[in-house]
Amino acid sequence: MLPSALKPTMDSLDAVLRFFTNQKTKIGYGIMAIATIGGERIFSLLSFQCPCNVKQNMVYGLTYLLGPALVLFTVGLFLSTRLWRLYTGCCLNPRKLCPHRANCLSCATVLFNVAVGALVAPIMWLSIALLNGTFYECAVSGLEEKAIVDWFCKNRTSTCKDELAKVPCQTSNMSPSDTKELLLILHAQSQIIGWILIMSSALAALIGTCYKNCRSQVSYLQLTFWKVYKEKEKEKFEAYADEYATRLADRNLKSFFENKDVEAFPFPNHKAWEQISTIYTFKRGEQYYSTLQRYVENPNRDYTPEKMPLEMEHTLE
Structure with a gap:
């Protein structure tokens, strides 16, 4: 717990960081x-x-x-x-x-x-x-x-x-x-x-x-929220991508060096990657802010995991 004397300083630093983040x-x-x-x-x-x-x-x-x-x-x-x-x-x-x-x-x-x-x-x-x-x-x-x-x-x-x-x-x-x-x-x-x-x-x-x-088909405040959401989704995607890539690399290297069968690893299929990679077009009848949100909220989306992503990548090349 921070001493009470340091709290004003930390609050000031947070305010400065938020300012630079908002004005980047x-x-x-x-x-x-x-x-x-x-x-x-x-x-x-x-x-x-x-x-x-x-x-x-x-x-x-x-x-x-x-x-x-x-x-x-x-x-x-x-x-x-x-x-x-x-x-x-x-x-x-x-x-x-x-x-x-x-x-x-x-x-x-x-x-x-x-x-x-x-x-x-x-x-x-x-x-x-x-x-x-x-x-x-x-x-x-x-x-x-x-x-x-x-x-x-x-x-x-x-x-x-x-x-x-x-x-x-x-x-x-x-x-x-x-x-x-x-x-x-x-x-x-x-x-x-x-x-x-x-x-x-x-x-x-x-x-x-x-x-x-x-x-614009949305109000000013909703448009502001949309911009904030897209920025946050991008930041979170990069963090999740780094985490999952690290876990997948650890699993594969562990299987290789220990000469064991790989453990099951949930991984989006090729179709899912294609769908979330498209450019999003806003429609009034949909309350979505990105292709990722539209995909995850789609009740008919394909949950089939990608079993061999590297083989799929080789096939595409």
Whole structure:
């Protein structure tokens, strides 16, 4: 039993832990933003060196601007549990993507939501990179489109068209004032595009959230409870999976090393795993919050245990 003097301290720690637990999504986005800013600064200061060549500026600048964004988008898809729940096994059974025609829209919605979620980090990268302006300046200065070059070099010396690509390195043969002015124009354009991207993303997020909540089939409090339940079910599933996997491994190793027949071990069958792995679609006539709850409350579910899970896995491969 804790001394009375320590109880206020423990209560305060519990309150802090609950706060961080409840705000972990926002904290995660904050950490992602800080990491993105740090990554952009590292690339700009240590790695990025604009070639200041009309043939290479565009490719080099766009590579640094769009390359990390594509990598972050790919990582976002890799880390999406919903994508893999929908995609796993669909090559062997394409109907898993859309088992019923009525569910095709739900599957498309899931894929859209996965893509939108994976776009958060790339948009952060692009916004920060454009606000900094280094990559954009290098890329745009290498454009060879006559109309764009004429616009930049309007009312300037004839050497401007040939020296525009050297502006980011400030090694052009133009006057220092013209070089500085062009550099400021490129920097301003980059920041304007960056702010447009930020404002467009924020507006799209607001409209999407409003539309999603407006179309919700449950009330706000029930939706809040649903989110909490899904998080708790995920945590408990991981804990149960770890416990049962440990027990199954212990049983198999004990049987192997002691050269004895294995003991009976309850294990869900393949059909059960398939059913709880599908993406859940809410229906007003059902008071379920996940595919797992719908499965366990189904009176006609199959209780037949999986006797040889490893052999089944080998057969599926």
